[in-house]
Amino acid sequence: MLNPGNPQSIDNTVLQILEEVVPRNAIYTDADMSGLTSFKAGGKASVLVEPETDEQIAIAAMRLFEKNVPFFILGNGTNTLVKDTGYKGVVIHVGKKFNKTIVEGDRIIAYAGASLSSVAREAANAGLKGMEFAAGIPGSVGGAVAMNAGAYGGEMKDIIETVTVIGENGEPREIRARDMAFGYRTSRIQNEKLIVTKVVIKLTRGDKNDIFVRMDELAALRREKQPLELPSAGSTFKRPEGNYAGKLIMEAGLRGYRIGGAEVSEKHCGFIVNTGNATATDIVNLMTYVMKTVFEKSGIMLEPEIVVLG
Ligand SMILES: Cc1cc2nc3c(=O)[nH]c(=O)nc-3n(C[C@H](O)[C@H](O)[C@H](O)COP(=O)(O)OP(=O)(O)OC[C@H]3O[C@@H](n4cnc5c(N)ncnc54)[C@H](O)[C@@H]3O)c2cc1C
Incomplete structure (x- = not known):
């Protein structure tokens, strides 16, 4: 369970910085990370914040960066393990507040906190092909971009057109897929400590039924093998x-x-x-x-x- 912010238990300046940016009830101290990570194990983070807007993420990250306070961006926690000794820093959780998906023609605009599998299903419902591989990957869109998640011959790099990120200066900018330095389970997000807020995914028109059949086949393969x-x-x-x-x-x-x-x-x-x-x-x-x-x-x-x- 998450504890509401308790200024006694950690460095006050960190809490002061965060309280200027996000509502007090979105700040948790000594946050048990086992509930937010898929291993269901591990220690606590000194502080966890749940921003509600891109601007809050940007300002929080920028202030923490300026003050040399370590911070980590958490999506759905399906590729992350926190050591039992805990994380002495701030976890910025890009979660449900960033769970938005818009279908525009053969493009999907997906926000970082959306679940990748839901986005894949929305694509299928809209008769858009190319995201079937992603339907069984349990991460967020942000985590999938950072990791260049992939399966069964598909990778995020194959379907992404642009990624909107926040960098050290707190300014949002759009990066084209070819400039993302995507590699096997890696991208420039991790190396440059960028924060993904939004992605434009470009798919092709396909037969809705065929798309769902392929998704079901891949889901059955996962259940059988994993x-x-x-x-x-x-x-x-x-x-x-x-x-x-x-x-x-x-x-x-x-x-x-x-x-x-x-x-x-x-x-x-x-x-x-x-x-x-x-x-x-x-x-x-x-x-x-x-x-x-x-x-x-x-x-x-x-x-x-x-x-x-x-
Ligand atoms: C049962 C199971 C099956 C899986 N199958 C696959 C698979 O087939 N293919 C595959 O590639 N992976 C797979 N994974 C691993 C995992 O789901 C993916 O790596 C996924 O992309 C991680 O997303 P997340 O949101 O959970 O990331 P997290 O675990 O929250 O974070 C992972 C990394 O991404 C960074 N990150 C997260 N969100 C953002 C953001 N908004 N901006 C910047 N950085 C961010 C974090 O800082 C961290 O470095 C599987 C995991 C499980 C539990």
């Missing part, structure tokens, strides 16, 4: 060039390997899952163990895909 019944953050590691993380982990004999409540999924070795009572430490220790063992067995060093905060 441990969707347990909390996780999706694929724990990036896919190494010319190989698969899950295959390497399985070949290293780690299927079902456990540390505390964290487990290499029996169903899909590329996923670490929380079997019920995992701590973030269990998960991080298991990630480290997997990386070490896979390296010893194959000579390949896996790289985490999930963002570990703290």
